Amino acid sequence: MSRPPIPILMYHAVETNERPDKYKHFYVTAKEFRRQVRELTSRGYEAISLDQLVAGLAGAPLPPKPILLTFDDGYQNVLTNAHPALLEVNWPYTIYLVSERIGGRNEWVEPEGYEATPLLTENDIRELMASPLVTLGAHTATHPKLDQLSPEAAYDELVRSKAQLEERFQRPMTHFCYPYGHFNDAVVERVREAGYQTATTTQHGRVNAIGEDLLRLPRVSIYHVPPFSLTYGPGALNFRWRVESRKDKRFDKS
Ligand SMILES: [Zn+2]
Numbered sequence: 001m002s003r004p005p006i007p008i009l010m011y012h013a014v015e016t017n018e019r020p021d022k023y024k025h026f027y028v029t030a031k032e033f034r035r036q037v038r039e040l041t042s043r044g045y046e047a048i049s050l051d052q053l054v055a056g057l058a059g060a061p062l063p064p065k066p067i068l069l070t071f072d073d074g075y076q077n078v079l080t081n082a083h084p085a086l087l088e089v090n091w092p093y094t095i096y097l098v099s100e101r102i103g104g105r106n107e108w109v110e111p112e113g114y115e116a117t118p119l120l121t122e123n124d125i126r127e128l129m130a131s132p133l134v135t136l137g138a139h140t141a142t143h144p145k146l147d148q149l150s151p152e153a154a155y156d157e158l159v160r161s162k163a164q165l166e167e168r169f170q171r172p173m174t175h176f177c178y179p180y181g182h183f184n185d186a187v188v189e190r191v192r193e194a195g196y197q198t199a200t201t202t203q204h205g206r207v208n209a210i211g212e213d214l215l216r217l218p219r220v221s222i223y224h225v226p227p228f229s230l231t232y233g234p235g236a237l238n239f240r241w242r243v244e245s246r247k248d249k250r251f252d253k254s
């Protein structure tokens with residue numbers, strides 16, 4: 001029996017207030033996020049965890065319309081603005097942490113002229129871990145572009161973040177996310193050697209039941225679109241288009 005491909009949504013920050021336009025790819029607002037969760041529940045979606053996805057692709061039963069939610073970088077406002085909304089609907093989700101930036105800020109955006117945003121502290125993460133809904137994943141130690149490092153340096157980022165997060169939080173770290181979505185065949189091999197079971201990219205697409213590479217999982221990028229946007233059309237329609245209709249880029253050979 002074939003099933004429709006499964007969307008993995010990619011979020012970053014969930015801000016209380018709107019930010020200047022140049023930040024739109026970094027966030028959604030808390031209000032926007034709540035609307036999106038409501039929209040998904042009303043359309044019959046049910047969130048699953050990455051572990052459930054792995055089991056499901058191996059043949060375990062899944063809900064009729066599974067979806068996954070992932071949050072890159074581990075922003076503090078995920079705890080304040082997304083976590084409560086997801087607790088209400090009992091939806092699991094994943095946060096990818098940058099192991100040597102916990103309690104700091106995403107300072108890696110500063111050279112490009114952006115203001116950095118606070119990241120989760122160790123205490124915040126422990127608070128999140130108290131909920132069985134939360135999966136922690138690794139997003140390297142310092143958020144480099146892995147394909148631009150030597151193979152040794154890339155491997156070191158992968159094993160260092162895994163070891164640091166496992167040591168600190170006493171949880172196995174089997175899920176990884178490529179910073180900036182940068183990877184190549186060699187990086188994927190290092191991710192495998194480092195012992196990760198899944199890795200998510202920023203390539204647009206949905207996860208197919210058959211033939212999907214667990215170390216190159218595509219995602220659906222969700223970012224701020226105002227309710228009435230000239231560029232993107234109405235926010236709610238744009239969201240639905242991204243989740244359900246936008247073509248899988250990976251099969252677009254043009
Ligand atoms: Zn990132």
